[in-house]
Amino acid sequence: MVNTLFLPELREMLAERNAHDLQEFVTALNPARLAEYMEGLDASEAWEVLQHAELKLREDIFLYFTHERQIEIIETQDRAGVAELLADLPADDRVDLLHDVQEEVVEELLPLLPADERRELLRLRAYAPDSAGAMMTTEMAMIEEDLSVRDALVALSREAEHVETIYYIYVVDHDLHLRGVVSARQLVSSLGKPDLKVGDLMETDLILVNATDNSDEVTRLVERYDLQAIPVVDNQRRLVGIITHDDVLDAVRQEATDDAQQMAGIAPLEDDYLKTGLVTLAWKRGIWLTILFVAASVTATTLDNYESKLQKWAWLMMFVPMIMSSGGNSGNQSATLIITAMTAGGLSVKDWRKVVVRELCVGLMLGTILATFGGILSTVLTISDPGAREQFYWPFVIPVTLVLVVTSGAVAGSLLPLMFKRLGLDPALMSNPFVAGISDILGIVIYMTVSMLLLR
Amino acid sequence: MVNTLFLPELREMLAERNAHDLQEFVTALNPARLAEYMEGLDASEAWEVLQHAELKLREDIFLYFTHERQIEIIETQDRAGVAELLADLPADDRVDLLHDVQEEVVEELLPLLPADERRELLRLRAYAPDSAGAMMTTEMAMIEEDLSVRDALVALSREAEHVETIYYIYVVDHDLHLRGVVSARQLVSSLGKPDLKVGDLMETDLILVNATDNSDEVTRLVERYDLQAIPVVDNQRRLVGIITHDDVLDAVRQEATDDAQQMAGIAPLEDDYLKTGLVTLAWKRGIWLTILFVAASVTATTLDNYESKLQKWAWLMMFVPMIMSSGGNSGNQSATLIITAMTAGGLSVKDWRKVVVRELCVGLMLGTILATFGGILSTVLTISDPGAREQFYWPFVIPVTLVLVVTSGAVAGSLLPLMFKRLGLDPALMSNPFVAGISDILGIVIYMTVSMLLLR
Numbered sequence: 085m086v087n088t089l090f091l092p093e094l095r096e097m098l099a100e101r102n103a104h105d106l107q108e109f110v111t112a113l114n115p116a117r118l119a120e121y122m123e124g125l126d127a128s129e130a131w132e133v134l135q136h137a138e139l140k141l142r143e144d145i146f147l148y149f150t151h152e153r154q155i156e157i158i159e160t161q162d163r164a165g166v167a168e169l170l171a172d173l174p175a176d177d178r179v180d181l182l183h184d185v186q187e188e189v190v191e192e193l194l195p196l197l198p199a200d201e202r203r204e205l206l207r208l209r210a211y212a213p214d215s216a217g218a219m220m221t222t223e224m225a226m227i228e229e230d231l232s233v234r235d236a237l238v239a240l241s242r243e244a245e246h247v248e249t250i251y252y253i254y255v256v257d258h259d260l261h262l263r264g265v266v267s268a269r270q271l272v273s274s275l276g277k278p279d280l281k282v283g284d285l286m287e288t289d290l291i292l293v294n295a296t297d298n299s300d301e302v303t304r305l306v307e308r309y310d311l312q313a314i315p316v317v318d319n320q321r322r323l324v325g326i327i328t329h330d331d332v333l334d335a336v337r338q339e340a341t342d343d344a345q346q347m348a349g350i351a352p353l354e355d356d357y358l359k360t361g362l363v364t365l366a367w368k369r370g371i372w373l374t375i376l377f378v379a380a381s382v383t384a385t386t387l388d389n390y391e392s393k394l395q396k397w398a399w400l401m402m403f404v405p406m407i408m409s410s411g412g413n414s415g416n417q418s419a420t421l422i423i424t425a426m427t428a429g430g431l432s433v434k435d436w437r438k439v440v441v442r443e444l445c446v447g448l449m450l451g452t453i454l455a456t457f458g459g460i461l462s463t464v465l466t467i468s469d470p471g472a473r474e475q476f477y478w479p480f481v482i483p484v485t486l487v488l489v490v491t492s493g494a495v496a497g498s499l500l501p502l503m504f505k506r507l508g509l510d511p512a513l514m515s516n517p518f519v520a521g522i523s524d525i526l527g528i529v530i531y532m533t534v535s536m537l538l539l540r
Numbered sequence: 541m542v543n544t545l546f547l548p549e550l551r552e553m554l555a556e557r558n559a560h561d562l563q564e565f566v567t568a569l570n571p572a573r574l575a576e577y578m579e580g581l582d583a584s585e586a587w588e589v590l591q592h593a594e595l596k597l598r599e600d601i602f603l604y605f606t607h608e609r610q611i612e613i614i615e616t617q618d619r620a621g622v623a624e625l626l627a628d629l630p631a632d633d634r635v636d637l638l639h640d641v642q643e644e645v646v647e648e649l650l651p652l653l654p655a656d657e658r659r660e661l662l663r664l665r666a667y668a669p670d671s672a673g674a675m676m677t678t679e680m681a682m683i684e685e686d687l688s689v690r691d692a693l694v695a696l697s698r699e700a701e702h703v704e705t706i707y708y709i710y711v712v713d714h715d716l717h718l719r720g721v722v723s724a725r726q727l728v729s730s731l732g733k734p735d736l737k738v739g740d741l742m743e744t745d746l747i748l749v750n751a752t753d754n755s756d757e758v759t760r761l762v763e764r765y766d767l768q769a770i771p772v773v774d775n776q777r778r779l780v781g782i783i784t785h786d787d788v789l790d791a792v793r794q795e796a797t798d799d800a801q802q803m804a805g806i807a808p809l810e811d812d813y814l815k816t817g818l819v820t821l822a823w824k825r826g827i828w829l830t831i832l833f834v835a836a837s838v839t840a841t842t843l844d845n846y847e848s849k850l851q852k853w854a855w856l857m858m859f860v861p862m863i864m865s866s867g868g869n870s871g872n873q874s875a876t877l878i879i880t881a882m883t884a885g886g887l888s889v890k891d892w893r894k895v896v897v898r899e900l901c902v903g904l905m906l907g908t909i910l911a912t913f914g915g916i917l918s919t920v921l922t923i924s925d926p927g928a929r930e931q932f933y934w935p936f937v938i939p940v941t942l943v944l945v946v947t948s949g950a951v952a953g954s955l956l957p958l959m960f961k962r963l964g965l966d967p968a969l970m971s972n973p974f975v976a977g978i979s980d981i982l983g984i985v986i987y988m989t990v991s992m993l994l995l996r
Binding site: 113114116117148237238240241242249250251268269272273274275276287289290291306307308309310312329330332333334336337340341343344345347348349350353356357358359362363365366369370372373374376377378380381383384385387388391394395398401402403404405406408409410412413414416417419420421422423424425427428430431435438442445446449450453454457458461462465490520524528 | 569570572573604693694696697698705706707724725728729730731732743745746747762763764765766768785786788789790792793795796797799800801803804805806809812813814815818819821822825826828829830832833834836837839840841843844847850851854857858859860861862864865866868869870872873875876877878879880881883884886887891894898901902905906909910913914917918921946976980984
């Protein structure tokens with residue numbers, strides 16, 4: 085939904101080139117709200133409004149625009165103005181944005197950036213997309229350890245406007261090796277002892293990541309230790325950047341969405357659902373749907389093998405979907421439990437024995453419940469069938485099958501994600517579709533075997 | 541995995557009552573690491589080690605223990621010592637902990653807490669578990685608006701040790717009504733202008749939540765506006781607390797896990813997978829498995845209705861599982877896409893027309909792909925069957941069915957979560973199980989109808 089509250093006024097001010105009112109407008113409200121009120125404008129109108137804010141504010145508002153609008157503005161509006169804005173953005177946002185801008189436009193913008201920003205941009209772009217290096221910003225607060233608390237605060241007051249957070253202040257030596265960290269809170273609460281050295285105040289046992297570490301490791305550490313930001317170092321333990329909590333939150337949300345989509349057999353989308361093209365969407369779903377279809381078609385050939393039995397006991401066919409879906413649902417539940425437990429960090433591959441025992445027990449309980457219902461249902465539906473009734477063990481076929489199918493579904497559903505994890509594959513990517521396929525085939529084989537043993 | 545690196549040394553120091561070494565140990569390392577090294581100790585050993593740290597450090601280490609260990613210590617160790625620790629914990633952590641402690645123990649501990657903390661605890665416990673009030677802490681940095689920057693920093697340096705974050709400092713009037721916010725960064729970078737009033741510096745257009753708002757609203761706002769913390773007010777806009785980024789991160793992770801479990805038909809677990817009792821696990825899964833089973837048993841009665849047709853064309857039975865699973869998978873994909881898009885905020889119920897059109901198109905594309913494979917497979921498997929071959933339209937039954945089943949699965953799978961959302965129900969809770977049930981029945985009805993139209 086686009087917020088249209090101020091749209092007519094904004095358009096009028098733009099048409100009249102009413103600089104005074106536009107300036108009033110952009111300074112009166114919170115930048116986040118402003119960005120919302122400007123959603124109804126097209127990219128060049130929005131850009132024109134922005135020109136009435138000073139650079140710092142222009143940047144704040146711009147950062148609240150949607151990613152698509154940001155890209156559109158960068159690609160279509162005057163290069164010099166865009167470059168001025170880009171030069172002032174936080175380094176990590178700049179890299180993320182230019183990653184999605186057409187390469188020709190980037191080539192045109194690069195020479196317009198100040199040399200420092202240009203070098204940094206090229207360096208940050210060299211990190212793998214999923215690495216800590218690609219998530220980090222290089223604008224962090226750094227001080228040297230032999231400063232006093234008073235001098236540190238003065239140094240910080242000069243730097244404060246240019247850094248992304250002053251919650252942590254990193255203490256480095258002359259070669260930028262990371263030595264420790266002090267919090268702004270510690271500095272402020274030591275104001276009474278202004279001659280204390282930063283080196284005596286700092287915490288030296290640090291939680292940090294290497295720039296080449298995966299983003300999963302970043303989210304794990306930040307969540308585990310409740311950090312506001314995590315320092316990023318290179319192989320020589322030199323401080324190269326920090327990753328702040330907001331980027332971690334975005335990464336966690338992205339991980340969760342990717343996992344959910346992968347569990348449903350969709351290759352993760354790069355854009356929002358509504359913004360993904362139909363052919364891309366069909367492709368991302370089609371791959372898995374086809375793989376699943378191949379697995380399902382094995383059920384057809386399996387059933388074909390048992391054709392003579394099925395013709396003899398035609399009433400068995402009626403329960404095939406029910407049995408397969410019970411096994412599939414049970415397996416799906418187990419797989420999801422194991423995958424979410426591994427993502428949240430409460431379970432590792434080494435626990436597999438415990439998992440098997442648990443799933444065996446739970447599977448037997450669940451199987452017994454369904455067997456009770458299934459036994460009643462199958463008896464009611466087939467009691468009028470003379471081909472069924474003449475068999476002594478006929479009422480037991482469905483209950484026995486259900487217990488076995490539900491239990492084996494639970495065990496298979498829990499073991500497959502663990503197996504994929506052990507092999508170094510993403511459990512979320514592979515397991516649910518596989519579980520579905522395997523439990524379907526298992527279900528039919530178990531059903532037919534039980535039938536042949538109980539019926540004659 | 542329990543870290544046992546220092547376990548023998550720790551046990552030895554405890555046995556020898558070596559206070560000096562224990563004190564060395566607890567002060568040498570980062571509290572988070574210490575908590576890990578103490579995982580192998582039992583609750584009373586861990587508690588004894590903690591006694592060698594001063595209160596502030598004891599509290600830091602304690603907060604890194606697992607939730608279960610914290611509860612065990614509170615319930616089993618000496619009440620006076622526990623009360624001293626509890627009195628000093630952040631208010632939100634205290635409430636969360638006591639929520640899981642046996643009621644008798646809480647009753648014994650309450651009188652041991654200072655009157656202020658006791659009152660606050662009782663007040664916080666009154667908020668609904670999913671509300672902003674239950675997530676917040678009451679230890680925030682507050683200053684009055686007529687203070688100068690210099691006085692504000694002095695006031696802050698006194699408060700800094702007792703508040704959860706000084707990233708934002710909230711500006712209030714005499715009755716605690718929230719007037720605005722300044723960041724520590726703003727204060728520090730205004731050190732050059734010490735006589736500036738806080739009221740002139742503060743931002744007044746605030747993003748805030750009411751204490752009774754749902755936690756979903758909290759995560760949405762913090763994510764949308766990249767906040768470090770969000771202020772919580774009561775109905776008179778009085779500042780009653782703040783929610784910090786670490787609690788928001790926990791809430792987002794919890795939401796994602798709950799959603800994934802609900803989408804697989806599991807009532808969300810309260811504990812980690814390995815810590816949930818088997819009967820609880822069976823119960824949380826059994827409810828949905830039974831509901832799904834009832835839906836699946838409808839397929840049995842539906843198939844029963846078509847029995848005469850199926851006896852005439854026995855080869856049709858072989859493809860039932862394949863057709864049902866294709867429809868189910870397609871529906872499952874659509875439901876997951878819609879649910880994750882709604883959770884991430886990129887889709888609302890009003891977009892339903894767009895969604896239907898998109899799913900119709902994608903469904904047709906996917907259906908066509910599967911129909912190609914399905915057509916070949918069904919022809920190969922049935923070409924030797926005289927009952928099939930004598931029918932003119934026989935090779936078209938499976939392809940036509942697949943196109944219809946996959947398309948209707950996609951449309952139903954996308955509309956059901958939107959419908960549940962519209963009705964005020966949680967889309968993640970209801971849709972995938974429903975989608976599975978509905979698409980199974982739809983699949984059979986479509987298959988049988990197509991067969992009757994094409995075969996004679």
